[in-house]
Amino acid sequence: MVLLPSLFDGLARSVSMKKGKNQNNETDGGREAAESMAKDAKKNEMMLCSSGTVNSNKSNDFASICSKRGQKGTNQDSAIVWEKFGCQEDMIFCGIFDGHGPWGHIVAKRVKKSVPASLLCNWQKALSLTSLPHQLDTEFNSTFHHFDIWKQSYLKTYADVDLELKHHPGIDAFRSGTTALTIIKQGEHLVIANVGDSRAVLATTSDDGKLVPLQLTVDFKPNIPGHFTRIAFVAQRGQYLYGLILVHTAMGRKEAERILQCNGRVFCLRDEPGVYRVWTPNGDTPGLALSRAIGDHCVKEFGLISVPDVTQRNIINNDQFVILATDGVWDVISNEAAVEIVSSTEDREKSAKKLVQCAMRAWKYKKRGIAMDDISAICLFFQPKLSQQVNFVKASAPPRWQNSGN
Numbered sequence: 001m002v003l004l005p006s007l008f009d010g011l012a013r014s015v016s017m018k019k020g021k022n023q024n025n026e027t028d029g030g031r032e033a034a035e036s037m038a039k040d041a042k043k044n045e046m047m048l049c050s051s052g053t054v055n056s057n058k059s060n061d062f063a064s065i066c067s068k069r070g071q072k073g074t075n076q077d078s079a080i081v082w083e084k085f086g087c088q089e090d091m092i093f094c095g096i097f098d099g100h101g102p103w104g105h106i107v108a109k110r111v112k113k114s115v116p117a118s119l120l121c122n123w124q125k126a127l128s129l130t131s132l133p134h135q136l137d138t139e140f141n142s143t144f145h146h147f148d149i150w151k152q153s154y155l156k157t158y159a160d161v162d163l164e165l166k167h168h169p170g171i172d173a174f175r176s177g178t179t180a181l182t183i184i185k186q187g188e189h190l191v192i193a194n195v196g197d198s199r200a201v202l203a204t205t206s207d208d209g210k211l212v213p214l215q216l217t218v219d220f221k222p223n224i225p226g227h228f229t230r231i232a233f234v235a236q237r238g239q240y241l242y243g244l245i246l247v248h249t250a251m252g253r254k255e256a257e258r259i260l261q262c263n264g265r266v267f268c269l270r271d272e273p274g275v276y277r278v279w280t281p282n283g284d285t286p287g288l289a290l291s292r293a294i295g296d297h298c299v300k301e302f303g304l305i306s307v308p309d310v311t312q313r314n315i316i317n318n319d320q321f322v323i324l325a326t327d328g329v330w331d332v333i334s335n336e337a338a339v340e341i342v343s344s345t346e347d348r349e350k351s352a353k354k355l356v357q358c359a360m361r362a363w364k365y366k367k368r369g370i371a372m373d374d375i376s377a378i379c380l381f382f383q384p385k386l387s388q389q390v391n392f393v394k395a396s397a398p399p400r401w402q403n404s405g406n
Contacts, residue, residue, distance in 0.1 A: 030124055034117035037087060046083040049112070053349045054081045054092075060384050061092050061185065066352035067376035068360060070328060076104040077326050077376035078112040078178075086120045090187045093119075094378050096198050098326040100293075101176030101286070107295045108178040110171060114161045115182060122153040122160075147191060150184060151310040154193040162294050162306040175286050177295025180308070181217065181324055185380070188315045190322070192216050193308040195292045197327045203339040205318040211343055213335035216322070218309060220292040222256060222266045223276035255291040259303030278304060321351075321381040328375035329355065332362035342379050351379040 041047040048054045054063040061083070069075035076099035085093040093116050099108030126149045158180065165173040179196025192200055200216040256266055265279040269287075277287040278299055286298055294306045313319075323338055333341070333355070341358050345351045355377045363372045 030121040031117060034086075034120040034124075037120065038082070038113075038117055041082055041084065048081045049079070051353070054083050060382060062348055062381040063092070063094065064349055064352040064379045064381075065377070066356045068356050068374070070374040071371040072373070074105045075374045076100060076108055076178075077328070077374040078105075078108040079324075079376055079378055080112050080116065081378060081380075082116055085116070085184065086123070088186070092185045092380070093182065094185075094324055094380055095180070095182035096324045096326060096376055096378055097178045097180055098196065098198050098328075098374070098376070099176070099178040100288070100290075101296070103172045103176035104178060106171055107165065107173050107176050110165065110168070111161055111178050111180055111294055114164060115157060115180060118160050119153055119157040119182075119184075122156045123150065126153050146186075146189065147312045150191045150312075154182075154191070154308055154310045158193070158195060158294065158306050158308045165295050166297050173295035174298050175296065177288075177290075177293040179290065179326070180294050183322065183324065183380070185315070185382075190313045190315055191310065192312070193310045194218070195220065195294060195306055195308045196290050197221055197330075199325060199327070199330050201323045201325075201335045201338060202313070203320045203322070203343060204316075205320065211320065211339060213339045215335055216311065216313065219327075219330070220255065220290060220309070221276065222259065222278050222289070222291045258305070259291065262301065262303035264299060264302030264304070278302070315382055317383075320383055321379055323355070323377060323379055325355070325377040326374065328363075328373035329359045329377055331373065332366045333359050348379070348381055351381075352377045355379070 038047065042049075046054070048063070048065055051066045053065070054061075063081040063083075065079050065081060067075060067077050067079055078097040078099065080093070080095045082093040085091040095112060095115060097108040097112050099105050101107070130149060161180075165171060179194075179198045181192075181194045181196065181198035181200060183193075183200065184191045194200070194217040197219040198217075199219060202214040202216055203211055204214055206212050259266055259278055263281045265281065266276055267279070268274065268276045275289060277289050278291065279285065279287060280299060280302055286296060288296055288299060288304065290296075290304070292305050292307065296304055300306075321342065323342060325338070329338065337358075338355060341355050342351045345354045356375050359375045359377075360372065363370075363375075
């Protein structure tokens with residue numbers, strides 16, 4: 001496996017030489033080299049940014065994308081699959097972005113474009129500054145070392161992209177933003193980075209032959225997951241609001257405490273029970289149902305952050321595929337049902353489309369009277385095809401997405 005693509009290094013040096021050598025030019029050169037690779041990937045059909053499929057000739061990886069506009073206007077979801085990421089034969093990049101706010105669709109598209117190029121540039125720089133220590137002679141230590149490089153690259157990338165949006169002259173990200181769920185598959189190594197409430201779910205075969213879901217990400221909402229204690233009941237602009245503090249669960253406490261310590265507020269409207277939102281200290285904006293997002297700079301000083309949760313997994317033979325989807329799917333489809341829908345679709349090219357269609361139908365009976373959200377999904381398969389011996393979880397029961405009683 002080549003960790004530092006000579007093509008990338010050569011392109012970066014070429015751009016830097018044209019501009020004159022200094023640190024800023026080298027950084028610009030790396031970013032421009034990454035963007036050049038992105039253009040070539042799109043031209044050579046190795047990148048997909050709309051509904052369709054990507055089939056790798058060098059591996060068993062197969063990706064399916066589908067995105068459908070909801071009932072709220074412009075589709076603010078965006079997705080991308082980039083095969084041979086960074087000119088690496090064994091790498092694939094997938095990302096899904098759910099925009100919100102007046103400029104949400106523009107923010108999501110911009111982040112979709114910026115994250116892969118910035119990540120590739122930061123990864124290349126991290127590799128050039130790091131050598132694999134001789135003492136890392138075990139597979140575990142080597143994997144951890146490579147993961148740490150990816151993690152640091154991801155942290156810098158999300159921070160860079162968020163700052164870039166803040167100062168972008170043509171995009172208003174003050175009251176608009178996006179989730180950002182991305183994965184890198186490098187050989188049998190999977191790295192996941194998540195900001196917001198889009199979700200990644202892995203389908204893996206258990207020892208007894210059942211196909212089971214494994215959620216790889218946390219839904220970063222202001223109330224994740226936990227026990228609430230009522231602390232206030234206040235009136236604002238003639239409407240009653242419920243003030244709540246999240247306690248008990250470590251992750252939920254961490255998210256809520258961060259917002260509260262920064263003078264942000266977390267509560268739900270009386271006519272929206274269970275939907276907890278982030279608000280500025282003295283205003284009625286933005287009412288964001290996320291605790292982490294890229295953009296939304298009006299609440300960045302009040303506890304909202306763009307720091308991704310970065311995790312890893314070594315893919316084993318039992319792992320079949322991973323689903324990346326926006327909350328338009330997960331609000332009405334369970335993890336178990338999503339895995340069953342995808343795995344039962346005979347034509348893998350239609351797997352993401354089938355999942356999105358099932359979510360659209362589920363909205364009609366589970367969310368009556370509520371405008372349907374934009375719904376998007378990516379299905380990335382690791383194996384040539386599912387084993388015929390794989391059984392579904394609770395196969396004897398009807399899928400949850402078909403049961404209008406739930």
